[in-house]
Amino acid sequence: MLLKHLIQILSPKMTIRITSTTTPATPTTTPITAAPTEAATITTTTTPRSPLAPVTPPPTIHHAYMRSALQIATSALQSNEVPVGCVFVHNSRIIASGRNDTNRSLCGTRHAELVAIDKILATHPPSIFKETDLYVTVEPCIMCASALRQVGIRKVYFGCSNDRFGGCGGVLRVHEGDGVGGENKSRNGGGGYEVVGGIYSSSAVVKLREFYVQENGRAPIATSKKGRELKTDNLPLDVDIL
Amino acid sequence: MSLSIRLHRLLSQRLLPLRFSSNFFLRSQDFERHSMTNLASPTMESEKFFDEEEEVFLIDKDSPLHNLVPLRTLQEIRAAVETIDVFTVPIPSRSANAVLSSLRAIVPTSLQHLRRLVKPCYIPDSLVDFLAVPPTPPEENILYLLVCPVTDISEENLSNFLRELPAFSATGAIPRIMTVAVPSSQPISAAQATEWSAKYWPAVYKRGNPYGPHPSIVSQTLRGLIDPENHILLAKRIATETASSGEGLGFGAVIVDPQTGQILAAAGDARLRCNAKGWGNPLDHAAMRAIDMVAQRRLGRTQNVRPDNKVEVWNGVYLEDEGAPTKIVVKLDGNSIIKNEDKDRNANGEDGKEVDDRRDDGYLCHNLQVYLSHEPCVMCSMALLHSRVGSVVFGMRMSRTGALNAEAGGRQMGLFWRPELNWKFVCWQWKAGPGEEIESHENVDA
Numbered sequence: 001m002l003l004k005h006l007i008q009i010l011s012p013k014m015t016i017r018i019t020s021t022t023t024p025a026t027p028t029t030t031p032i033t034a035a036p037t038e039a040a041t042i043t044t045t046t047t048p049r050s051p052l053a054p055v056t057p058p059p060t061i062h063h064a065y066m067r068s069a070l071q072i073a074t075s076a077l078q079s080n081e082v083p084v085g086c087v088f089v090h091n092s093r094i095i096a097s098g099r100n101d102t103n104r105s106l107c108g109t110r111h112a113e114l115v116a117i118d119k120i121l122a123t124h125p126p127s128i129f130k131e132t133d134l135y136v137t138v139e140p141c142i143m144c145a146s147a148l149r150q151v152g153i154r155k156v157y158f159g160c161s162n163d164r165f166g167g168c169g170g171v172l173r174v175h176e177g178d179g180v181g182g183e184n185k186s187r188n189g190g191g192g193y194e195v196v197g198g199i200y201s202s203s204a205v206v207k208l209r210e211f212y213v214q215e216n217g218r219a220p221i222a223t224s225k226k227g228r229e230l231k232t233d234n235l236p237l238d239v240d241i242l
Numbered sequence: 243m244s245l246s247i248r249l250h251r252l253l254s255q256r257l258l259p260l261r262f263s264s265n266f267f268l269r270s271q272d273f274e275r276h277s278m279t280n281l282a283s284p285t286m287e288s289e290k291f292f293d294e295e296e297e298v299f300l301i302d303k304d305s306p307l308h309n310l311v312p313l314r315t316l317q318e319i320r321a322a323v324e325t326i327d328v329f330t331v332p333i334p335s336r337s338a339n340a341v342l343s344s345l346r347a348i349v350p351t352s353l354q355h356l357r358r359l360v361k362p363c364y365i366p367d368s369l370v371d372f373l374a375v376p377p378t379p380p381e382e383n384i385l386y387l388l389v390c391p392v393t394d395i396s397e398e399n400l401s402n403f404l405r406e407l408p409a410f411s412a413t414g415a416i417p418r419i420m421t422v423a424v425p426s427s428q429p430i431s432a433a434q435a436t437e438w439s440a441k442y443w444p445a446v447y448k449r450g451n452p453y454g455p456h457p458s459i460v461s462q463t464l465r466g467l468i469d470p471e472n473h474i475l476l477a478k479r480i481a482t483e484t485a486s487s488g489e490g491l492g493f494g495a496v497i498v499d500p501q502t503g504q505i506l507a508a509a510g511d512a513r514l515r516c517n518a519k520g521w522g523n524p525l526d527h528a529a530m531r532a533i534d535m536v537a538q539r540r541l542g543r544t545q546n547v548r549p550d551n552k553v554e555v556w557n558g559v560y561l562e563d564e565g566a567p568t569k570i571v572v573k574l575d576g577n578s579i580i581k582n583e584d585k586d587r588n589a590n591g592e593d594g595k596e597v598d599d600r601r602d603d604g605y606l607c608h609n610l611q612v613y614l615s616h617e618p619c620v621m622c623s624m625a626l627l628h629s630r631v632g633s634v635v636f637g638m639r640m641s642r643t644g645a646l647n648a649e650a651g652g653r654q655m656g657l658f659w660r661p662e663l664n665w666k667f668v669c670w671q672w673k674a675g676p677g678e679e680i681e682s683h684e685n686v687d688a
Contacts, residue, residue, distance in 0.1 A: 105547040107537030108606045108628040109530060117525065118550035125521045142657070143624035146645075147525050150621065150687055164664060165624070171662050172655070174620055 062157055065089055065135040066199045070159070072099045072112075073137045073207050079104070080214075083207040086112040086136035088120060090128060096120045112136060113144040117151060129153050137204040139197060142167035145174035149191060156195045159204030160236055168195045201236045306471035307464065310635065310670040315454035316648040316656035321427035322434065325442065328353065328424050329389040329400060330373070331417040335359075337409035338385050344407055348399075349390040355428035355435075357444040359385045364444050373420060388443065392421060430454065454659050455668050463633050463668045466611075468503050470635055473613040474672045476508065478637055480528070481615035484510030493688045494615040495528035497536055497607060500632065506610065507535035511688075523551060527688065529614060529622035533629050536607050607631045617644030617671075619687030623657040627665050634658065634669045643687045647671075 065087055072085025076099035087094045098116025102108055113136060120128065129151045134140075137159040140148060145167025148156060156168060156175065167174040176192040213228045314322075333341050338359055357364075362384055365373055373386060389400060397419055405416055424443045429435040435447035450456060455463075473496050480494030490511030497507040509531035514522050531553070538546070538553040547553050604610075609632035616638045618626065623645035626634060634646065641652040646669050648656025658669040 104545075105537055106540045106606070107534060107547045108630070109533055109625045110537075110547065114525070115550075118523070118548055121521070121523050122517070122550045123519070125519070126524050141624065141628070143621050143628060146620035146624065146687070150619075151524055167620075167624075 061092075062135070062196075062199060065094070066137070066157065066159060068094060068097070069135045069137050070200060070203055070207070072097050073204065076100050076112075077207060077211055083211050084112045084136065084138045084204075086116055086134060088116055088132050088134055090124075090132040095124065095128070095132070109143065111141060111144050113140055114147060117147065126151055133157065135199075137200070138162050138208065139166040139168050139170050139195075141165045142172050142174055145172075149175060149193060153193050155193055157199055158195065158197045159199055160201035160208070161197055169197070198236070205236060206232060307467075309673045310464065310467075310470060311673055312460055312464075313647060313656070313658065313669040313671060314649065315659040316654065317453035317659075317661070318430050318451075319648050319650075319654075319656075321425075321430065321453045324426045325423040326353075326426035327392045327421050329392055329395070329397070330420050330422055331387050331389060331400075331404065332373070332384045333387050333417060334409060335383040335385045337407075338387070341387060341407060341409055345387075345389065345403075348403055349394045352390060352394070353388065353424070353426075355446055355448070356388055356424055357446065358388050360388070360444050361385060364439070366440055366442060366444075368441065369422060369443075372422070388424070389419075428452070431457065455666070460668055464670075466500050467633065467635070468498050468500055468611060470613065470670075470672070473498055473505075473611075474615075474635055474637055476505075477528075477613045477615040480508060480510045484512075484528070489515035490526070490528075491683055491686060491688075492615070493528040495532040496613040497532045497631075498611040498613065499604075500609065500611055506539060507532040509535055517551075525621065526551075527619065527622050529612070529618045530625055532612070533607060533625055536604075536610070536629075540604060605630070611635070614688075616640055616688040617646055619643045620645040620653075620655065620657070621687065623655075626667070627657060627663060630665055631667050633667055635672050636669075637672050639671060640684065640686075640688050642684050 068087050069085045072087070073083040074085070076085055077083035079099075081100040081103050083100070085097065085099045087097045089095070096116040096119040098112040098114070098119065100112050101110040101115050104110075113134065120132075131154060133155045134148065134153055135157045139158045139160065139162040140156060141162060142165050158168065161168075162170040165171055169175075175195050209230055209232075213230050342358065362373075365386060389395075395403075400419055401416060404410055404419075410416055422443065425438050425445065429438055429445050429447050430451045430453055432447045435445040438445040477494040477496045480496070481492040482494075484490045484494060485492030487510075490513055493511040495507070495509050496505060498504070499506050509528050511528045512522070512526040512531060513524050515526070516522055534547050534553040541547055607626070607629035609630070612626060612631050612634045614634065614636040617636045617640040618634075619640070620643075636644075636646065639647055639652065641647075644652055645655040645657045648654050657663070659666045
């Protein structure tokens, strides 16, 4: 199943190349025809490349920040919190991280973004946000999307989208259009911010699924989830960013 | 009438058996049902809904509850304005049943909220000229048949179909096919049905509301509101004091537990209050802070809800836990309160048992009542939704920033009741009386 998924995420062009390496009888692929040396032939036949190796895009700095956010999400999962993590980056430096804290605090608004904003404001003035980008594993919810706009965040990178209550396109589009809040008046017709989604989205989704197969003991009527399995298929495609 | 008497009346009414009135807000409007049931209409249910015995929750003429205006949901507003073009034909009333049953074979039955057959006398005034009675023998009674949406069949096919029917094939006189615009969704109240009947086409209100809270839920929740007048006044008072303190904008919030009648949190806006470093938190809105306070109460004093921005009761408002429920003291002199808070904190610090007494095991703000001086912004509205509140009453509408109202002239978000979100609550605006207006910061997120 894993292999199937990997093939799914490969671009069509790459899939063709893999096929050609495993069947060297069709010498139409560019590397072989361009330089039909013995050495080249040996390389293609004896060491078929791993399907993943050639297609993984060079990780960008955005991937690195998102990996940090994913690590924080993992720590949230270990603390029995909804596994969402985020980092705020200012001048290429992570100035704060946050993870969901709703279960410990008994407060439904303590989402990763708001926890991190509290931390930032303890040491930095609110004006820092207009030069700060957010990396968060899950699309900010409607509440956080509005909060980010009100503090004036510059740009938001997220992993998977949130079709339950996402505020950056999942359900509503709080980040754009007319509205109040935000210092970056020049963009999106006043006060909004740019969003880029899909960075390591499959990892973010798997983490959420790991959490939601558990039961919510705090809910007034807890749903039984005995029959549920952790699914690893039907994952969203990770998006390469420039 | 004094407030205590009002409250007493309110409470005594709450002791009545809980039987709902389906159209509690619309008692005064009587739907003309009896005359219409005379019409033969095989596809229509009888009017049994209206004949059920109902306990009516009457509000005193001078009750403060009259100030509460329920908000319409986004879907209700959309449903109220969307129309659809339909075909209508005049047919002889004696062949109505035959025509209808033949028609059922070729077009699907839809638009159950509209009368299928209508006597000319019930045709709305605006359509009378357009639907001029066709030249039929004057002794013949005519009914207008609502055929179907124009998208279901072409006019030509409908014409051919009618020509074949025994009712018309004998005389060869094909009735004129006309197109009229009718509401595409069902009415959400008897009053709306009456309005549509006079404007578009005779409509039927079937108890229920697919586009928002069921009328019985609205009236039940209204009955459950604990002293809304005093609580909204308290929220406004906090707003005024917050503004004059300079620590925040003039917004206030109060959260009440309907089980006990106790005020669990009262908070003013605090975005201008500077921390040790000299700046404030632009997200310290009144509703957010009140939600934090409820959580802090549940969490006890050994842990902080917000480790980096301690939740504090401030702004001259504090709560007295002991004694009668809903006992709240609002003091103008901030200093004396801070002293009291400190004393309280020291006492609790020494006595661990008392700390535990303050804890309660509720879930978030599940089904609590929230009173706000102003319509909350997107962040606060969604925070209330995340916190699973039961009902919200706000004072001033914020047309530029408010996220609860779905009516035109605002952001039209209607966040309190949207099918795609995982929680919904009932919402009212408290219509301020003259002189009760609070300064509105229209460009600010409340």
